[in-house]
Amino acid sequence: xxxxxxxxxxxxxxxxPPPFARADLYRVFTRKxxxxxxxxxxxxxxxxxxxxxxxxxxxxxxxxxGPSTLQYPCVPDEFLAWAVSSGHPAHELLNYERAAxxxxxxxxxxxxxxxxGQDERGRLNPTVDVFVxxxxxxxxxxxxxxxxxxxxxxxxxxxxxxxxxxxARQRVGPLLxxxxxxxxxxxxxxxxxxxxxxxxxxxxxxAYREALLDLHRELVSREGILRAGDPD
Numbered sequence: 001x002x003x004x005x006x007x008x009x010x011x012x013x014x015x016x017p018p019p020f021a022r023a024d025l026y027r028v029f030t031r032k033x034x035x036x037x038x039x040x041x042x043x044x045x046x047x048x049x050x051x052x053x054x055x056x057x058x059x060x061x062x063x064x065x066g067p068s069t070l071q072y073p074c075v076p077d078e079f080l081a082w083a084v085s086s087g088h089p090a091h092e093l094l095n096y097e098r099a100a101x102x103x104x105x106x107x108x109x110x111x112x113x114x115x116x117g118q119d120e121r122g123r124l125n126p127t128v129d130v131f132v133x134x135x136x137x138x139x140x141x142x143x144x145x146x147x148x149x150x151x152x153x154x155x156x157x158x159x160x161x162x163x164x165x166x167x168a169r170q171r172v173g174p175l176l177x178x179x180x181x182x183x184x185x186x187x188x189x190x191x192x193x194x195x196x197x198x199x200x201x202x203x204x205x206x207a208y209r210e211a212l213l214d215l216h217r218e219l220v221s222r223e224g225i226l227r228a229g230d231p232d
Contacts, residue, residue, distance in 0.1 A: 031058075031062070033072070034058060034062070034067070034075060035054070035055055035058055037072055037075050037076065038054055038058055038075070038076060038079060039051070039054065041075075041076035041079075041097070041098070041101075042054070042076065042094055042097050042098075043097070044093065044096070044097050044140075045090065045093050045094060045097060048093070048140050049090065049093075053090075057079075057083070057088065057090065058079070060086075061079055061082050061083075064082070064086070067079075076098065076101075077098070079094070080094050080095060080098050092133040092134065092135055092137050093137045093140055095131055095133070095137075096131075096133070096137040096138070096156060099129045099131060099156065099158035099169075100158055100167050100169075102129045102158070103127045103128070103129050103158045103159050103160045103167055104160060104165075104167065106126065106127035106129075106160060108126040108127050110125070110126070110127065110160065110161075110162035110163070110226070111162050111163050112162075113125075113162050113226040113227060114162070114223075114226065114227050115220045115221070115223050115225065115226060115227065116189075116190075116220060116225065116226070116227040116228070117227075118189075118190060119189055119190075119191075120189065120227050120228070121187040121188055121189050121192075121227070121228040122183065122187060122188070122189075122190070122220065122225040122226060122227055122228060123183045123184065123186065123187040123188070123225065123226065123228055124180065124183045124184045124224065124225060124226075125159045125160070125161075125223060125224050125225065125226050126226075127159045127160040128157050128158070128159040128184070128224060129157065129158045129159065130155065130156070130157050130177070130180075130184075131155075131156055132153050132154065132155050132156075132174075132177070133152060133153065133154045133156065134152045134153055134154075135152060135154070136152065136154055137154070137156075138154075138156070138171060153174055154171060154173075155171065155172045155173065155174060155176070155177030156169065156170075156171055157169065157170045157171075157172070157180075157224065158170075159223075159224050161222070161223045162223055162226070168222045168223070168224060170218070170219065170222075170224060172215060175201055175203055175208065175211075176211060176212065176215050178200075178201070179193070179197035179200075179201070179212060179215075180215070180219075182196055182197060182200075183225060187228035190213075190216050193212075193216070194209060194212055194213070194216075197212055198212075
């Protein structure tokens with residue numbers, strides 16, 4: 001079928017002769033559009049890794065899977081899914097960037113929600129996107145440091161703030177990440193959350209409590225924790 005031969009010609013990184021007149025122009029045009037989409041979607045990756053690295057990944061993506069949709073805004077999500085499923089070493093950096101889009105697109109209505117007072121129950125902002133990486137992807141740059149400053153895993157959060165729709169990010173360690181998980185399940189006052197978190201970990205109580213308090217204050221001030229709506 002002419003359509004099948006054209007698809008193979010477009011997706012193959014080393015195609016043979018064009019199956020019919022002007023197929024080569026269609027190939028160049030289609031692949032350029034997809035590369036442009038990925039460059040816009042992943043500017044941090046582009047800056048750190050370069051255009052050629054992104055183009056090489058796109059070649060593999062198109063050859064092994066390719067987009068299954070004609071909707072261009074969905075292409076970066078499929079590209080990321082391919083990178084994760086294939087175990088590509090760059091997938092963590094791609095995921096870090098895409099977290100902002102997931103938070104922006106989250107359908108939760110936030111404008112009626114406010115940060116809780118000290119004695120009010122709060123829970124995680126429903127738009128919070130949480131993911132864990134083995135590498136400190138927030139430090140990846142075109143010229144990485146000679147040696148890493150710390151060891152993973154790293155827990156990253158990204159969320160959308162009420163009313164302003166500003167995006168915010170936070171990085172925490174695994175212990176604090178697990179503690180925040182309590183606020184993703186249940187609305188708790190700060191003291192109740194501290195009590196529960198300290199009960200569930202064997203970390204140094206004093207140091208851990210101070211770290212929890214600092215994190216809670218930070219997330220409340222940046223609306224990563226929001227006041228509970230109706231009582232449970």
